Amino acid sequence: QKEVEQDPGPLSVPEGAIVSLNCTYSNSAFQYFMWYRQYSRKGPELLMYTYSSGNKEDGRFTAQVDKSSKYISLFIRDSQPSDSATYLCAMRHTGNQFYFGTGTSLTVIP
Amino acid sequence: DADVTQTPRNRITKTGKRIMLECSQTKGHDRMYWYRQDPGLGLRLIYYSFDVKDINKGEISDGYSVSRQAQAKFSLSLESAIPNQTALYFCATSETGSLGGEQFFGPGTRLTVL
Numbered sequence: 001q002k003e004v005e006q007d008p009g010p011l012s013v014p015e016g017a018i019v020s021l022n023c024t025y026s027n028s029a030f031q032y033f034m035w036y037r038q039y040s041r042k043g044p045e046l047l048m049y050t051y052s053s054g055n056k057e058d059g060r061f062t063a064q065v066d067k068s069s070k071y072i073s074l075f076i077r078d079s080q081p082s083d084s085a086t087y088l089c090a091m092r093h094t095g096n097q098f099y100f101g102t103g104t105s106l107t108v109i110p
Numbered sequence: 111d112a113d114v115t116q117t118p119r120n121r122i123t124k125t126g127k128r129i130m131l132e133c134s135q136t137k138g139h140d141r142m143y144w145y146r147q148d149p150g151l152g153l154r155l156i157y158y159s160f161d162v163k164d165i166n167k168g169e170i171s172d173g174y175s176v177s178r179q180a181q182a183k184f185s186l187s188l189e190s191a192i193p194n195q196t197a198l199y200f201c202a203t204s205e206t207g208s209l210g211g212e213q214f215f216g217p218g219t220r221l222t223v224l
Contacts, residue, residue, distance in 0.1 A: 043215030
């Protein structure tokens, strides 16, 4: 079983829709949870970071962590064509290694 | 100028050739990483280094070696390239002591081994 599971999509939504991206994980020691956005032919860039359980909001983006279910989500409100990218979840425990999901490809149609 | 740069950006080589991918950073971070990205497999860690004298194997280090020439430079070598090393390679950096250890990625090197 992989440490982190993420549905690869692809996901296609109309502009203005609410997007929900999800990851599940198996290691209960994970404490730090991140979402990266990767545009085509670019390196990933950090979008959201949360520590432990709870929600964090930044503009149109909300990151949610449910440690009891080992489940994290990223919500995008009022999605825009510029949000079209691959979204990678990542997580880490107190050790030094980051564990990434495989990424979900999102297309927002104007 | 980009904070994390990688050279070359694209490389096509033949089986058995020795290849070096280079990474430089101006962020002043101590920690540097090499990943490869494959469709359906995501990002997988090859090697990481927490300072010039520290080198650690990641999840998939077989067939690769690294050199940390300076705080700002971290090179990845394929001693004898094989076709299943065809992938997108990313260098990343992070700051020692940051809570989550946010990583900053370079633009990637697309390597094709024929």
